[in-house]
Amino acid sequence: MDRCIKVAGNSIVQLNFGPNGDWGFVAFRLIPIEQETNYKNENDHHEPHYRTILFYTYPTKLDDQIKIDDNDTASVIEHVKQMIRKLRPECEMTDVLLELWDLAPKTIPNDPENFPFKNYYPTKRRKLQDIDPSSVDPWTSSRVTLLGDAAHAVNPINGSGTNVAIEDADSLSQALINHSSENLISCIQEYEKEMLKRTSKEVSSSRSFALYLSSPVGYFGMITRQSTFKVVQFFYQLSALNHGLRSKFYSLIH
8 A cells, every 4th residue: 555655646545547548546544443462473453454445447348349257256356457457558556556456355255364344345347327317307206305326326536426415415404494294395396406406517527527537648648647636636635734734723722
């Protein structure tokens, strides 16, 4: 993980781009683990434990001549590594990605010492799809409504799916503040009208960005994209640091 942070930057979610319309991200966070008292190595309890999500995507047309058993995790992981070798140039980032994918469990882990997590999510190959709510046939509002991905599945490239779902929940709660048995349906209609308008823009924005990243740009285009996102990432971190310092100062003077 230290090598990954060095190459891609120190952030929770690290985007990486290839020259042939392929891209992916690595999302990781430290997980507190209940440590055992006995260690094979007395320094083991000082080692951080990461939960990592690996994501890799490439143009669908490249799958035309490939047959993969999507229910065989080992087969899917090997396929991803082959695509990375095929589409990425030889560089340190490519080596890091191959090593990370090689660490992904290929079967249900039964070694609590090397895999001390309670949950296991097998690696799957899936088509990236979204749902623009404006393209869905209108429905009759009732006591049952939709929010989140049920109403508007968003491409994960912007990482906004959860944010939009939370906005849905807030919008729905605001619409229901003064509801009664007489106006319940109209309150839900008010929420659905606002939700459809707001989320359609988010779905379209994420889709456009994903299509942009899926267009081949060559080696220098890849470097430009990666450098641009590193600069954006730096200013995000600077903004977060500034916000943290201001909050701390505010707490001190109050």
